[in-house]
Structure formats: structure tokens, C-alpha cells
Amino acid sequence: MSASRLLINRNCPTVHHHSGGIGGTGAFGLGFFSMAQERSLEDRLGLVSPKLLAAEVWLPTLVFLDKVELCQALRRELSQVGDLALRAIAVGKAQQAVNWLALGFYCDQSIAREALGASGTFRSSKYGFKAKSLLDVLTALQQTGAELHLSEDVSTYLASVKALAHLATPxxxxxxxxxxxxxxxxxxxxxxxxxxxxxxxxxxxxxxxxxxxxxxxxxxxxxxxxxxxxxxxxxxxxxxxxxxxxxxxxxxxxxxxxxxxxxxxxxxxxxxxxxxxxxxxxxxxxxxxxxxxxxxAPTPELEKSIRLGYIQENQARSRMQFERIKTIKGGVISVFDISDAFYDRLHESVVKLIDFPFSRYTFHLPDVPPLRALFSNDAFTAEEIVYLRDIVNTELVTWEELERFELRPGLSLLDVAKVYRLFLFVARLATRQLEPLLSHDPAIAYRSLIPVFKEGVLKGLLGWCLRPEQIDDVLGLLSWKPGSAGVFDLQYRPIIRGEDGHLLVPMHIAGMANWYRNLVHTGKIRLTDSVEQEAASRALTHALQRHCEHVRAEYETVLNGQRIEIDAVCRFGEYLFLFECKHSLLPCNVHELRTSFKHVRTGAGQLDRIIRLLSDPKIEAEFYRRLGWSVGPADEIVTCIVSCNGMFSGLRVDGHPVRRWAELLNMIEKGVVRTVQLSVFDDGSGLDVRTENVVERNLWNATQPDPKFLYRYLKEDSLSVMLFDAMVEHEEAYSVGDSVLSFRSYALDANAVTDSIAELSDNSSA
Structure with missing residues (x-):
């Protein structure tokens, strides 16, 4: 294995967990049952607030009740069980929490389990990593498992959260x-x-x-x-x-x-x-x-599908660097090259050594028309061309739609790109001066690294890129004020505001972040929100239309009294293909990853419902009639959940295959699998990119994809299996006091992928 190239990319950092309890205990019973049942159920349960009974008293009473009646009375309220238990644990009322949880598990274990996950009831981080009350509750729940007939899944879950709670002390x-x-x-x-x-x-x-x-x-x-x-x-x-x-x-x-x-x-x-x-x-x-x-992970495939998603995304980021070099080679100017030339020519007037109140280097940009023109110019640098092109490709929009999009009224992405041009320019000046000092004079390098601006000065500098009315919007999107509500993230809001109009600006973090993704997250508006037709389904149907006649995007109708919505439907040969497209942003933490997974699971539920309806031949025939397709019954219905952010590709969710958008598009348009090594070299006139060791195979059985190929690609998972088989297990171990927290994960053996592709023959099946 030492000779193999292992690709590991977690790139899934966690978000902030604000500690501290939540006030209020949530009285049991009152306010949650219907008025007709409120008193009788409360009396029959024997659980009257504020003095609650011990488990040996109330549990037999609970189990004795008519379960159907109880579940019907509490159907809508069960989703609140997690929040109510969390509040009780936070104030040390373990028995009250156990009562709520037992009621939830008795009525509907699935709903209760989902409520606990959503609220984070069993996360010690919710309680400042103080886990005594939490452990008391978990122990009591496990002791009542037999009476509540807890499922194996719930019992395993409780054992897992209890194991984590034991680690809360270190x-x-x-x-x-x-x-x-x-x-x-x-x-x-x-x-x-x-x-x-x-x-x-x-x-x-x-x-x-x-x-x-x-x-x-x-x-x-x-x-x-x-x-x-x-x-x-x-x-x-x-x-x-x-x-x-x-x-x-x-x-x-x-x-x-x-x-x-x-x-x-x-x-x-x-x-x-x-x-x-x-x-x-x-x-x-x-x-x-x-x-x-x-x-x-509960299955190796789940963890592999997550890791592979991040690895492939990281490879795409790396390819952007090669694209930048090619773009510069094609004659487009680089902001780094401009900054380097500026530094080399004007170093003495740009970089100043200041001795008061402490020695440090400062950077001064002369307010002259040529420099202002650099940041106000509408012509793109190489970095901007590559980055904006990537936005178009990942958001599946046109260049015209990107140009029209506004983060705020009157503030376009192209306006914001100029701000990052400025950040990169200044950051590059700092790099040239300070990076060499890290090895022999780190003190002055660190002191000089983070500029602190008066607000008026920073606004004046931003005025080189923006119109006056745009500046406050940009600062609002990029800055964070201490004490403000919400989660702080240094990459989302890199500028920290002081209380007296000073702003701390880490230029390298600000300039090198994935700024579109971060601004979309903080601004709560996305390019895809502005397009008339859902971007992913539009792009998919356009690709399919090149090969078959019967394709429809975003089809809605009512069949057998049920409304259905399908992102893309395609009758290709004797197969009916149904696609649900999930176009979440690339998740940068586990909270966002969870959101992506919820969307994927929602897609699986939508496909399940449509398949059940179309399993009736009469409804299937009516479905085709409404679409205006003169076709007979399909030999088989084939489903696919399209993951536009690349997460969970290769996984099956309730039997439905998940496919990365880029991979699916490639299978429809080219059918080619390839590995290649790229390297950078200097040809005497500048840097260029060399392509080496290309291993490529075409998986189509003909010059065009036929229905059987697409069927096998989605049904047999052979391409996904090939990638999963090339992943090797590894552990990341973190010492926590006298204990170790270890994550079992997977890395991709790039050499194994190359060998597997080389063993394929052209025109082999997917």
C-alpha cells in the first residue's frame, strides 16, 4: 500500500455548538392534548406536573393504556418530545425527561427517534459538555427498554449516545x-x-x-x-x-x-x-x-459515499488550479502576476516599516488612477474567469443568468468579484513580504499580518471596486459583530467589527475562501433562486433530449387523487426513467451534510410514491396520455436521485441509486471513464500544464448511449462498486484525556482506480 496514492479528504468541519441550558420545563400533558381528552389522559397517565412519579409507578400505567388512542391524541405533539426532554435535562429534571421520552417511544419510536436527532437531546454539547443528568436519563431509558419494547435500532442508538456522553467529561x-x-x-x-x-x-x-x-x-x-x-x-x-x-x-x-x-x-x-x-x-x-x-457508519457504503464526494470535490478544486495556469498561458492576466510586478517595482513605497507603537510592516496602495482602474475594471482576471466558470458549472446556469443575479438589489456577483480581486491583491503583497520572514523573524511577520482598519478607511478602499451604495451591503455580508446572534464562522464572515468602528481583516482567509458559496450561505439567496426553471432538472433534460424523444422536465399532475412532481422523466426505449434532482450547496460541515441527506431521503420518498402509483397499468397508461407520449407499458421503471453537490453518490437510499451530477452527465454525453496525471512545468515562456499517464475507457456499447446502457449504469452500480472497492479503511484517532475517540473512514487508492479502469475493455458495460 505504501506505493499507492491514497486520497483522503474529510473537509467536513463541524459547526459551533453553543453551550448552556434552555429555560423552561414544559409541563407534562397540559397544552398538548385536545381539549376533549386533556383531563382524562392526564389523569389516566398519573403524571401531573410539577410533582412527577417514579418510573415504577407511571410505566405500568402507561403500558396499560390503549396505544392507538394515545397515539392519535399525541400524533402532532410527538415531534416536540425531543425539545421537551432537552429542556428538562438542561435544568436537571431527569425524571421529567424520562417521562417525556418514554411517552414518545411508547407511542411511535420512529417519530420519537427523529425528534431526538433533530433537537439534539442526547448531545452533551447542548449542556456545555456536562453529562451527569444526560447519563441518568439514558440509564433509566435503557432499564425500561423491555417494557417499552424498544427496537434494535433505537437500543443501538441509545447505546451509542451513552458511549459519547461518557466521553463528555474529558x-x-x-x-x-x-x-x-x-x-x-x-x-x-x-x-x-x-x-x-x-x-x-x-x-x-x-x-x-x-x-x-x-x-x-x-x-x-x-x-x-x-x-x-x-x-x-x-x-x-x-x-x-x-x-x-x-x-x-x-x-x-x-x-x-x-x-x-x-x-x-x-x-x-x-x-x-x-x-x-x-x-x-x-x-x-x-x-x-x-x-x-x-x-x-451503519454501512460502509454510507461512509464511502460521503468521503468519495469530498475527494472528488477536492480533485475538482485541484483541476481549477490547472485551469488557471492554462488561462494565463492563453494570455489572460493574473491578479497575482499584477501584484508581484507591483511589489517588485514599487516595494520601497508600498511596504513601510513602522516602529510605533510596535515594529511592524504596513502596506500602502497609492491612490492613483491606474491602480483604481485595476479594481474597477470589468475585464476579468484569470482567477475570476476560472472561478466564475465553476459557479456556472456547479449551479447549472448560463453566463447570462449569472450576470443578472444580485445578492442584494444592485449588487451583482461580478461586483463582488472585484472585492475579492482587491483582497487577493493585498494578500499577495503581504505574502511576498511576510512569508519569507516566518522562518527567521516570525514575530514581525505575525505582527504585520492582520490589518486593522478604521471603518471609513476600509470603506474608502472598497470604493475602488464598488459604487458607494454597494459598500454597506458588502460589509454586512462579510463582517461579524461580537455578541450578535447566530453561528460565527471565520470563513463565512472573516471581518470582525469592533465596537468603535475598527475592523480586523485577515486578508488571506478573506481572499482565499470559496466566496460565492459563503456569501450565498450568509445572504440566504442563491443564483438558482433567480432562474425561471429549476436548474438541475433543466440541465438533465437537455442532456437526455440529445438521445431520446420522450423527455419532460418538472412534470406535475394528479394521479388517482395524488399530486406528483417529477424533476425529470424520460421514456428511453422500453424503460421509464424517473429522476429526482437535489441541488444543495456543497456541505462544509455535518449540519449542512445532514441537510443534503434529508433532501436525498425526501427524493427517495417521492420516487417511492410515484412508483406505487405507476405500478397500476391503468394509471401508467393515463400518465403517458397526459404527457402526450404514444408509448406502451414500460418493461421496467428505473429511478435515480441526482446529487448535484456530489454527496452520497453510489449509495442506495430505500433502493434508489444516488448519482453525482457530473458522473451522470458524463455517462449520458460521453460514457468515458479516465484517470490522468497532471503536472506543472516551465516551458521557458511561463508555466504550463502537462498531461501524463492517461488511462481511458469508453463504456458505451455503441457510438451513442442506448437504453440498456443507461439501465445497467443505474441498476447495477458497477461503476460505483469499482470506486468503492478502491477505497481502503483507515482510522483517525484523537486522544481525549485517558480515552481515544476514533473515526473509522476510508481513503481512495488512486492506483487501484487506475488499475480497474485499465482492466476494462472499450465498449464494456457500466
């Missing part, structure tokens, strides 16, 4: 030591942490998953930004962030690796919180043995 210790450090270093911690992470972005840091998880080198720069975000959140809640925290940093502690250890602590806490979500949302399981708690 996680709580990590969290407390992190917060204590912040209190001791309140004056310097904020700027030190952000400067350290900004330097990591500046140096092009790549994760080394062969390193120890105690080493900052193990983590990706996105992981480290997430860890820093958690630290900033802790500082905000523990101390309160003020402008004075923008001024000082502990350069010697950064150089000695003390802040590296702090950020690694935060990353470990994040990973623990990620494990909680994986158990809650995806039914991951925790198995504990000899001090090690192992987090593993």
Missing part, C-alpha cells in the same frame, strides 16, 4: 482548559489565533493525514479555520470581544507552538461534536473497547 476538561487559557491571555488571544490561521492560509498549507492528530499539520486549513471560529466564539462568550483585543498578540507563544496546541484542542472538540451529529443524523454507531470509542 471533552469538558478540554473545553474548560481552552477557556481558562483565553481568560489568562485575554489581551492577546484573539489576534494571535487569527494571525496563526491566516498564516496557514498564506503558506498554502495542505493537511497531512499521516501525521498525528496532536500535530496541527494533520488538519486542513478549513479544519483549522473551524477550530479558530470555535475559539473566537468562546472568547466572545467568556470575555466579550472589544477593539482592544485587535491590538496585541503573543508572537513568542505563536512561534513556540502554544497557539497551535490551542487550535488543535478546538479541532478535537469539533470532532467530538461532529460525532454527535453523525450518530443523531446518520445512525453512526459508537463501539467502546479498552478505552477507545470507535465511530463507524
Amino acid at each position: 471533552i469538558h476538561h478540554l473545553d474548560q482548559t481552552l477557556r481558562q487559557f483565553l481568560r489568562r491571555n485575554a489581551d492577546t488571544a484573539l489576534k494571535s489565533v487569527i494571525a496563526r490561521v491566516d498564516a496557514i492560509f498564506m503558506t498554502g498549507h495542505q493537511a497531512d493525514h499521516g501525521a498525528s492528530t496532536e500535530d496541527i499539520g494533520f488538519y486542513s486549513k478549513e479544519d483549522l479555520a473551524e477550530g479558530a471560529s470555535y475559539i473566537v466564539h468562546c472568547m466572545d462568550t467568556e470575555i466579550g470581544i472589544e477593539t482592544k483585543h485587535f491590538n496585541k498578540m503573543a508572537e513568542s507563544k505563536i512561534s513556540r507552538g502554544i497557539f497551535d496546541k490551542l487550535i488543535v484542542k478546538a479541532c478535537k472538540i469539533r470532532r467530538y461534536c461532529e460525532a454527535e451529529i453523525l450518530v443523531d443524523a446518520f445512525n453512526y454507531q459508537i463501539h467502546t473497547s479498552k478505552g477507545k470509542s470507535i465511530v463507524s
